[in-house]
Structures are given as structure tokens and as C-alpha cells.
Amino acid sequence: MATTSAAETAQLETRKPQVGWGQLANISFGFFGIQIGFVLQNSNMSRIFQTVGASLDDLPALWVAAPLTGLIVQPIIGHLSDKTWNRFGRRRPYFMTGALLAAISLLLMPLAPAFGAPLLFAAALLWVLDASLNISMEPFRAFVGDMLDKSQHATGYAVQTAFIGAGAVVAAIFPWLLEQFGVSNVAPAGEIPDTVKWSFWAGAAALFVAIGWTVVTTKEFSPEEMAAFESEREAEAGQSVRALAAKTYTSAAVWMALGLAVALSVSPLGLEKEILLLGALLAGYGLLSMIAISMAKKGQHANMLSSIVGDFSGMPDTMKRLAVVQFFSWSSLFIMWIYSGPIVSQYFYGSADPTTAAYNEGANWWNLIYTVQNGVAAVAALILLPALSRKIGKAWTHTTCLSLGALGFLGYFVLRDPNLLIVCEILKGIAWASILAMPYAILASSLPQAKLGIYMGLFNIFIVVPQLLVATVMGSIMKAFFPGDPVWTMLFAAGSWMIAALAMRRVAVAA
Template sequence: MSNVSINSEKPKLSFWQIWNMSFGFLGIQFGFALQGGFMSRIFQTLGASKDAIPMLWIAAPLTGLLVQPIIGYLSDRTWSAKLGRRRPFFLIGAILSSIALIFMPYSSALWMAAGFLWILDASINISMEPFRALVADKLPDNQRSYGFVVQTLIIGVGTWIASNLPAFVTKMGVANEAPSGIVPDSVKVAFLIGAIVFIGTILYTIFTTKEYPPEDLEAFRETNKSTGGFLNGAKEILNNISSMPLVMKKLGVVQFFSWFAFFSMWSFATPALTDHVFNATDPTTSLYNDAANQVGSAMGTYGLSSMVYALLLVFITSKYSINRKYLHMVSLIIGGFGFISMLLITEPWMLHLSFIGIGIAWASILSMPYAMLSSAIDAKKMGVYMGLFNMFIVIPQIVAALGGINFTYKFLFGEATINTMLLAGCSLILAGLANLIIINKKAVAG
């Protein structure tokens, strides 16, 4: 074990050290990409109407609102001689997520699918939030942007591969059609592969990455004993919410509009694009299932473009400082126009062009806000603040699910389902412009 502590000056890490500590995110993103790309397809297969889909998603963000701050709080106060501070949570989350991925596509009713989505999202959050904190734990401030960008590179790879899995296994001969109310085997096999990758990549990170212990381990344990207990923990979390740093609140505005846009995509891209581009609306037909595969593959393009963009940012951030605020602003606006361009699509191949722009925004969303936040908050509270920061991810999703999407797109743009993508684009452009309110120099410079 290194003599470096979590609170002392940290040495710079090599690319491969950062890669190893972030590799588990490949599995996490397999879970998220399969969930984001194919849950609405599963819901439609089980009989859900388009307008009902956002409400079926609501368990996921509601769970995140509760789970993320608690996991962040607990991981700040955990130290295992064998697994360290964050890795116990990686392992627990990976096991539960893999189980949910395996059984999800075997749901026989909407309530079962929504329940498995709840379990899956809660379990992914158990693994994910400590991963964000681990980057800040292990890296000095001048490597934070670099570290989060490497993480984003891995996420991009996971998004692209996982989004293409149903189409790939279909080409390998797995059935892409099933009787009414039954999820096709192509989706079942894709989710099984996702479960295997999830647990495998998490184990890789656990075995290849060591964590820095607290500076004074005995004092750390005594402090946690004296402040232990559920009520004290809840009180401290609430105190941290009330004393949230100003830069975190401003970043929260950016996050709100960003994640409203992406939740709109995850819940409505399949019904909107199978209808608008392929004129396919009946989940029991081969036309719809082929169209859903193509939409899923096109969504994989945003993972691929985010990977390429992240590669470019890895090169830049390893050598130069950047202005995180303006980089994030421009990236989000490009993604916004990617969404809006979907209204002009007349051929399926054009979907990939739209998702290229969306991928640029996605790469920035997964790196720049966390780099800005981690450079401007107390390192001792990194876990709980990273967990609280995700309030600004789940709250917009809850708003969207409770009618924010259905009401707003119909009121502003009209009844056509493709207008949900127009709403997503406008929201992402607003997120980009909201970066102008961030003036904290530590957050901006990276």
C-alpha cells in the first residue's frame, strides 16, 4: 500500500493507471446503454403507450435521488483493509446490476419491467458514484480533467458496443421477433452479455487499482464512530445540501437542462424515430423490430463520437490547460443542434449524423461538470458531494417523467412524437448557455 494518503499531495498517474481505475465504467455503461437504448422497446413490447413511457421510467431517477447521496456519504466513511474506500461499493453494485440485467428482458408484465428498471438503476448508482469520487481521490488537481476524460473515453466505447448488441446478435442468427408481449431473444442475449461485461470489468478495476488510505486511519475510524448512525448521517447529508457550494448550484442549472434532454432521448428516441424515420409503430411487427434495432445502432453512434471526442480531449488535457466552461458550453450547443436536426431526417443513415453531434455533448457532460466540481469542493467530502451533485441529474428526469416532456413538447411544438427530440435539442442549448453563469476560477481552469 502506498504511503500517500487521500488528503496529501498526490503523484501524477500514467495513462494506464488511470485506464485501469476507470475500466469498470465500461461495464457500468453497458448497463446504462442497454437501459437507455432498449427499455422503451421493452415497455412498448409489453403494451405501454407512448405517453405512458416516461412514467414507467420514473422509478430510476427517484431511486437515484435517494441512493446517490447515501452511497456517497457511506463511501466517504468506509475503509476496508482489502478493498479500500470506494471498491466495496463497486462490487456490491456490480453483482446486483448483473442480476437485474439478466432477468430484465424476461419480464412478462409492465410492472415487472419497471421493477427491474428500479433495481438496475439503484444498483448502477451504487457502483457509479464511488467511481466519480475515485478519480478525485487518486488524481492531483491538474490531472482531474484528464482523468474524467479517460473515464469518458471508456464510457463512449461501452455505449457504442452495447447499443449495437441486439443488431449484432441478430446478424449472428438470434431471433429478433417474438410473439406479442414477449421480448425478442436478441434483446435477452444482449442483456446477458451486458451482465457478464458489467461484473467482469468491475472486477478488473478492483484487482488492478489500489486506494490511498486516510491520513490518520485511527482518527478516521474514531470520527466515524462518533458521527455514526442513520439519523446523524441523514442530518449531515441535509446540512451538506443546505451549505452546498455556489459553484455546485450553478453547475446544477447546467445539469438540469442537460439531463432533461438526455432523459427525453432515452424515453422517446425509439418510439419517435421508429415512427418518424421508419413509419413503424406496431411492436408486434418485423418492421418495428428491425427499425428498433437500427435506432439502437444509431444511438450507439453517440457513444462512438463521444469516444473520438474524448480521445481528442485526452490528448489536449494531458498536455495543456483548458477552459472547461467554454468547452462545455460549445459541446452542449453542438449536441442541441444534433437533436434538432432529427426533424429533417428522411433516410435512416442520416440518424448517425445527428447522433455524432449528440455524442460530442455526451462526452462533455460525463467529464467537464465533474472536473469543474471536483476542483472547487472539499476533498474530504468528495463522495457525498458527488452524490449530492447527482440530484441535478435525477431531479430533471423526475420532472420529465412526471409530465415535463409530454406537456412541454405538445404545448410548444405539437403532437408529433418526433417533437420530443426538438424539445431535447432546445433544452441542451439552454444548458450550454447556462455555463456563462459559472465564474469560479478553480472550476473553470483545467
């Protein structure tokens, strides 16, 4: 008869308890509200900006707030939430702070036309709204890793993804539902339609209640409990900063030189002016790295800048390999969000003119099938991903789902029957579910708990950087090689997801 050794017994006692479906839902229900906020923002801000006086050419500069905010806020909040322990918890104070600020922003945004400088007011609120959503969102990623045993990470992030999909569907269809019940979808010049106003106000309430539900129904582990659970994978506090102190300034100088070269190439190569921002970011990171290395060399270890730069430069091997997957995964997604609507109208409904009925019919069809994609993601996250990850593992699950999504993008390139695009969106919905769940499940299972927040924040840099690249470089590529022919972007997107799928095989080796 087999007996359990003392070491095995101790290991079992220090494992986190298994959590049932009800508590899994409580842990991630707040993301339902966060996603409602993000979708309301993404779906309506261009409309609001144009309503209060922005031109079409102004929109890219106004929208740059979103990626920049995520790039700055998420690593900072991740670093701070790792080090926060008080009577309200570790992550939960950030949930409620972000929820309160985001709800206020959503309540005020539809009132922008009433202010003296409505465009400036709306642009400032977008910064506040995006920062607030990021304050809540980043700790939620780490929260699943905090609360669940490694064996439940895949299921936990799948449940979180299901709430993301459900929130996206609700936020996307709510303005349409309001219109069906007689709420006006049009407004005089300079005014925001009632459907948009009430969607933002209802979204503010839904966001606050959803995050509040997670806060009141979950109790975080104490620092002592977390130390016991993670004793085998705990990171020594100053390790990354001491490693940073051993570095030379060469890498920082290379980043600065690269940023300068990118900025100087804009005019000679006729690139989009937004690429100047990319150059500034590269040079800025180089400068911050130089300062952080200098502080570390002076023994100034207890500072946020050196900690963040040190953790970024010293990312674990699994995270580095996942970063490549994340980069190509999100490149395809931003291509989709920018170009899919015009492609459906131009190639499936025969019009590239926004003033025609055919163009708007295509735009409506895209909105509908995009909702299908989010609905499929919610269902796939609950049913397909947990079962598949148990059978073939998390890495192979993500590889398979990304490959299916690539076929969905190829469908846009080769098909011409708009009804068949539903199949494409189903395939892409499966990939979308996996993108939101599997990388985080793999990451949470391989990172030291003491730094889960900062590493999750740094990991999201590889969401932001592709957004900036697609918004700038892709426009230059299309103008140079495929002017007026946006369907070629779908081939780029398919190829990008296939590269991500292949890159997952390297993650499987490291994980």
C-alpha cells in the same frame, strides 16, 4: 538560479502522483461494465414489461423506478462511501456490492416469464438493478477525484467517458450481432427472445468482470495520505450541520407548500398524473428538511439525514452554478431519448404509424445513428476533450461542446434528409462526451476531498429532476400547443443546451 522554497517543496510532496494512461484506464474500466448494464436496461425493459403483460399506458409508472432510485440511492451511497475506510478500501466495497447485485439482477431478468407474477417480478428486479448500478456508479465518480491530482481530473473523467461510450456501443449492438449469428430475435407470446436473454447474461458477466478489474488493479490511498493531499481544501466535518441548525423552518415550509400547490394543480389544469409525483417529491424534501433542521437544532449532528440536507443546502458556489448547467443539459438529453425515434420515423421516413415498414425503417435508422453518437463520444473524450481543456480551459471547453450539440438538435428541426442526421449525431456526440466529463472534472477540482462522494451524489439530483420534469411537463406542453407534432421538442432541446452553454460562463467566474 531559481530555488524551490520549503513551502513549494512541501506542496509538491503532498500532491498526488501523476498517473499513466494504463492506470487511468484501470481506474475507470469498471464504468465500461456499468454502462453496459444501464444500456441493456434502458433499451430492453419496455420490451420485457410488454412481453410479461404491461400495457403501453403502464410503462411510465413502471419506469419511474429509475429516476426515483437514483434520487434516493446516490446521496446515501455518496455519504456512506465518504465515511468508509476498511481493508478493502473506501470506494471499492461499493463497486463490488453493486456489481454483484446488478449481475444477479441481469441474470434473473430474462427469466421473469417463468415466475408466478412475472410483471411484478420484472418491476421489482428493475428497482434492484437500478439501485445496484447506482451503488457502483456513484462511487466511481468520486473515485477519479480520489485517485488523481487536480491537474489530471479532466483527462481522468475523459477516459471514464470513453469507457461509457464504448460500453453503450457494445450493449446497443450486441442483440443485433447475436441475430446476425442466428440467435432468434422473436419468441412466442409471453416469452422473451433469445437475443435479449443472451444479451442480459453476457452483460452480467461483462459488468462483473469490468468492475472486478478496477478493484484488483487499483489501490486506494490511505486516510492519512488523503488528509495530506487535501489539507488545503479539507472540510470540517460538522460545518454543514451546524449551518443547518442556524436555519429557520421557513425554507422547509416553502418546499412543502410548493409541492402541495403542484399536486393540487394537476386536475384543474388537466396536467399529466405523473406530475403528482413531482409534487410529492417537493413536499417530501420539505418534510425531510424540517426534520433535519430540528435534529440539528437539538445538537444531533451525527446522523445521515442532517448531513445530507445540510450539504445540499450548503453546496459550494461552483457546484450551485454547475447544477444549473447540469439541469438544462440533461433536460435536452431526456427530450432526445423520448422523442428522437418517433421524430425520425415521422419527419424523415414519412410515417407515424408503428405498424408500417416506413416507421420501423426510421426506428432502425435512429438506433444506428444513436450508436454513432456514443462512438463519437468515446473518441471525443480521449482525443478532443483533454486537448481542448488544456488549450482553453474546462469551462470554455464545455461551453463550446454544448453549443455544437445545440446545432445538432437544430438539424433535426430544419433538415429532412435522414443521411444528414449523422452530422447532427456527431455534434451531439461531442456534447455528450463533454457532459459526462467536464462538469465532474470541474467539480472534483473544487470540492473538499472528505465530501467528494456526497457532493457527487447530490450533484446527480440535477440529472434526475430534469428527467422527471421532461417525462411530465413536456407531455402536457406538447398536448396543449403541438399535438401530433413532436419535432418542436428538438427546438426545446436546442434552446436548453444553449442556456446550459451560457450558464457555463457563470461557472467560469466561480471555478
